[in-house]
Amino acid sequence: MNKVRARGESIRQFIFEQIGDHHHDIAAVTAEHFGISRQAVNKHLQRLVEEKALVAHGETKARRYALRPLDIWHKTYPIEGKLTEDGVWRSDIGPAFEHLPENIRDIWHYGFTEMFNNVIDHAQASSVTVHFKRTAMASELMIIDDGMGIFRKIQDALGLLDERHAVLELAKGKFTTDPFNHSGEGIFFTSRMFDCFDIISGDVYFTHHFEADEDWILEAGNVSGTQVWMKINNHTARNVKKVFDQYTAGDDFGFDKTVVPVQLAQYGDDKLVSRSQAKRLLARVDRFKVVILDFEGVETIGQAFADEVFRVFTHKHPQIDLVHIHTTDAVMRMIKRATAGGYPPEN
Missing domain, CATH: 1.10.10.10 (Winged helix-like DNA-binding domain superfamily/Winged helix DNA-binding domain)
Structure with missing residues (x-):
């Protein structure tokens, strides 16, 4: 050129x-x-x-x-025995991306089939609608079902007090309500492949933005079913392998590294001060070898919270590498205070 x-x-x-x-x-x-x-x-x-x-x-x-939209359409599919995510991809979705670079097609193939399969297997829905739009800059797709709602289902499965707690479990990764048939990796990796990834269901709006690498919980306003929206620049150099490699810590190439947005454990003006909040934050992270706690947006934490995370947990799980990033001076003071203490833990 x-x-x-x-x-x-x-x-x-x-x-x-x-x-x-x-x-x-x-x-x-x-x-x-x-x-x-x-x-x-x-x-x-x-x-x-x-x-x-x-x-x-x-x-x-x-x-x-x-x-100008170069391509725009939508279609509703009844959920019945013959409906499969790969069949819909081959007949309708894949051809819409055939003119895009291979790495973008691969991302859409992974993201669409994972999210559409979630509807078929988990949503308890009678139908699902797909909306698609492509411009010269980006392509985006929305999947809407009329099921029970993803956050409510996770809340019921784990006995959580609030639908918002379900978002924290999705953000960690390795969570599924059907472990026999699913690995629990689909939503985690899909959310990190796209420039924008949103899930709206019930009273909760979860969003992840690639550029900022941040997760947010917002109020949704009692949305029925589940709506998943994905968008990506048509010219990005990102690919599926790069995203998977980010969360591989060992030589076995397994999903053994995760980033936990600590901010998702607090709501509104709540402060992270209690041991119960800390235990909720750390639930299921013992499935990973490396756990990165991202304190972006968290101004301060309490003594009991810090002690539970950085002293009690690390003594119980010495095989896990617990890392903290984006900490304020106030948060760092509490972490240093907790790690300077002895064991057994303080009351």
Whole structure:
């Protein structure tokens, strides 16, 4: 690729990336970023409109641009004995991604089949609807079922007091309500392959964003069934192997490393102060060799919480490498206080 063509591709890619936030002034923003005239940018914009990658509204200074959907459709499937995730992939979903790079197709193949199979096997639903949209920049897909709701099902299976606790278990990985037929890895790895991954069910909205590498719980507003939304840039270099390799700590290439977002253990203005909160945070993490506790968004923790996590747990599970990241000074003080103590644990 010569320099002129490469620069043109960079300008077009910048337009695609920025147009969502700058639909009214994309020409000015692009001209400033690349140090070129607005007239030069307008030539790129006009070409993208002619190629049907963009759609334009209005005239002259009032003109606005947006990404044009290149493909958009939806379909509802009754859940019956003959419905399979690989059959739907071959007939409907796979062909929609055939023009995308192989690494993106592989991610969609993994993510779609895992999430669609969850509906068939776990949702207790009568039907499932798939919505799909692709633009020049990204592709996105939503899977909606009319079942009992994923968080409620996990809550019932584990006897949890709150649906929100179910999100914490999903974020750790290796959780399934059907261990005989499932490994419990599907949602964990799918959420980390896509740029955006959301699950809405009941009163809970769970979201994971790749760029920030953060998990969030929000209020959903009593949504029936389960809605899963996935979105990824069509040109990302990410691939399935890279994501799996991030969570492999040993030579056996198993899923033995996890990152636990500590913030998911607190709700609203709650502070992480009690041993019961600590035990809930650490439930089932003994299935991993390396456990990374991500304290992003956690300002402080209490003495009992810190003692249970960093002294009691580590003494009971010396084979587990417990790591903490993104800690504030206040959190670090409590961790150092806990690890400086002796054993048996304090009352």
